Amino acid sequence: MGAIVWLASYPKSGNTWLRAFLVNLIADRREPVPFSEYRRYATNEAAAIWFEKHLGGEVRPGQLREVAALRPRVQREIAATGRPLRLVKTHSNLGRVYGTPQINAEVTAAAIYLVRNPLDVVISFAHHNGATIDETIAVMARRDTRSRMRPDRVFEWSGDWSSHVESWTGQPREHLCILRYEDLLDRPDEEFARVAEFLQIDADEDRIRRAVATSSFDRLQRMESETGFDEKPAGVERFFRAGRKDQWREVLTADQRRRITARHRTQMARFGYLAND
Numbered sequence: 146m147g148a149i150v151w152l153a154s155y156p157k158s159g160n161t162w163l164r165a166f167l168v169n170l171i172a173d174r175r176e177p178v179p180f181s182e183y184r185r186y187a188t189n190e191a192a193a194i195w196f197e198k199h200l201g202g203e204v205r206p207g208q209l210r211e212v213a214a215l216r217p218r219v220q221r222e223i224a225a226t227g228r229p230l231r232l233v234k235t236h237s238n239l240g241r242v243y244g245t246p247q248i249n250a251e252v253t254a255a256a257i258y259l260v261r262n263p264l265d266v267v268i269s270f271a272h273h274n275g276a277t278i279d280e281t282i283a284v285m286a287r288r289d290t291r292s293r294m295r296p297d298r299v300f301e302w303s304g305d306w307s308s309h310v311e312s313w314t315g316q317p318r319e320h321l322c323i324l325r326y327e328d329l330l331d332r333p334d335e336e337f338a339r340v341a342e343f344l345q346i347d348a349d350e351d352r353i354r355r356a357v358a359t360s361s362f363d364r365l366q367r368m369e370s371e372t373g374f375d376e377k378p379a380g381v382e383r384f385f386r387a388g389r390k391d392q393w394r395e396v397l398t399a400d401q402r403r404r405i406t407a408r409h410r411t412q413m414a415r416f417g418y419l420a421n422d
Contacts, residue, residue: 148224148225148229148230148231148252148254149220149223149224149230149231149233149249149252149253149254150230150231150232150233150254150255150256150257150344151233151234151235151248151253151255151256151257151258152164152167152187152232152233152234152235152256152257152259153234153235153236153237153239153256153257153258153259153313154236154258154259154260154261155236155260155261155266155285155303155306155309155310156236156266156270156273156292156301156303157261157266157269157270157273158259158260158261158266158326159259159261159326159329160234160236160259161234161365162329162360162362162365163257163259163324163329163340164183164187164232164234165178165183165360165365166337166340166356166357166360167186167187167232167340167344168182168183168186168187168360169355169356169359169360170337170341170346170348170352170353170356171186171346172186173352173355173356174359175355175359176359177359177360177364177368178359179368180368180369186232187231187232187233187234188223188231188232188233188234189233189234189235189298190216190219190220190223190233190234190235190237191235191236191237191292191298191299191300191301192297192298192299193295193296193297193298193299194297195219195222195223196212196215196219196299199215199218199219200212200215203296204294204296204299205294206293206294207294208294209243209294209300210243212294212299212300213242213243213244213245213247213302214243214245216245216246216247216248216249217245217246217249217251220233220248220249220252221249221251221252223252224249224252230254230255230344235248235301236292236301236303237301237302237303238302238303238304238308238309238312239312239313240302240304240308240312242302247302253320254320255320255321255322255343255344256313256318256320256321256322257321257322257323257324257340257343258313258314258321258322258323258324259324259325259326259329260310260314260323260324260325260326260416261325261326261327262326262327262390262391262393262413262416262418263285263306263405263409263413263418264393264397264402264405264406264418265326265389265390265391265392265393266285266306267281267282267285267393267397267401267405268392268393268396268397269392270284270285278396278397278401279401282401282404282405282408285305285306285405285408285409286305286306286408287304287305288304288305288308289302289304290302290303290304290305291303291304305408305409306409306412307408307409307411307412310412310415310416311412314415322339322340322343324336324339324340325416325417326390327390330389330390333357334350334353334354334357337353337356337357338350338353341353406419
């Protein structure tokens with residue numbers, strides 16, 4: 146068994162909130178862990194620093210095949226650093242890109258997959274990218290969707306929302322914990338306690354409640370206002386925007402809801418998202 150525990154999700158599905166909870170749970174402090182210390186507990190697999198030494202310098206926009214080919218090697222190096230179980234964030238599809246697996250099974254101990262209603266994902270994703278809802282509906286329907294190469298981040302190939310969800314959750318996996326974002330909002334103590342148990346972290350109810358409180362969305366918003374957050378894209382007002390469910394009821398048109406549901410009906414049905422349609 147490997148050493149990486151993946152914190153996986155489609156973009157803008159609550160992955161950073163999950164990471165914040167785990168960081169605060171492990172640190173077990175009375176006050177929230179500052180963003181500047183998150184790298185002590187968890188890392189982002191797409192951080193360019195992991196790839197630069199193999200590429201001979203700063204990553205460049207055209208190095209897609211080189212980055213894809215390096216991913217298994219980089220993940221072995223990540224697994225060999227830090228704590229016995231390395232928490233690693235990813236938005237990558239669990240599949241091959243340019244012929245190379247983007248998740249190295251040999252160094253994977255477990256994975257936590259966080260799924261969110263695509264009717265809400267599209268709103269958050271649009272704000273994150275500075276795009277329209279209609280543009281983002283199209284992005285979430287394309288199998289070739291990937292993030293941009295940046296000086297500080299290499300690309301992640303997420304593909305369309307349905308294939309991303311299917312790739313991680315479609316087959317029974319012994320060391321996989323599946324969470325719904327909506328359940329974390331409705332029952333945070335219960336659901337986050339399930340995460341702690343899955344990772345075999347010995348945490349009583351008080352420790353769980355403390356970690357939930359120190360990683361609450363309000364706390365994260367306040368911290369971002371005070372110190373900034375280095376994962377916020379340029380041109381976006383804030384990273385931690387709303388943290389609510391069912392925003393689609395107020396934002397999406399009937400036609401937009403219809404198009405999303407028609408494209409993603411199978412996976413939405415699996416996770417109970419058609420009941421609100």
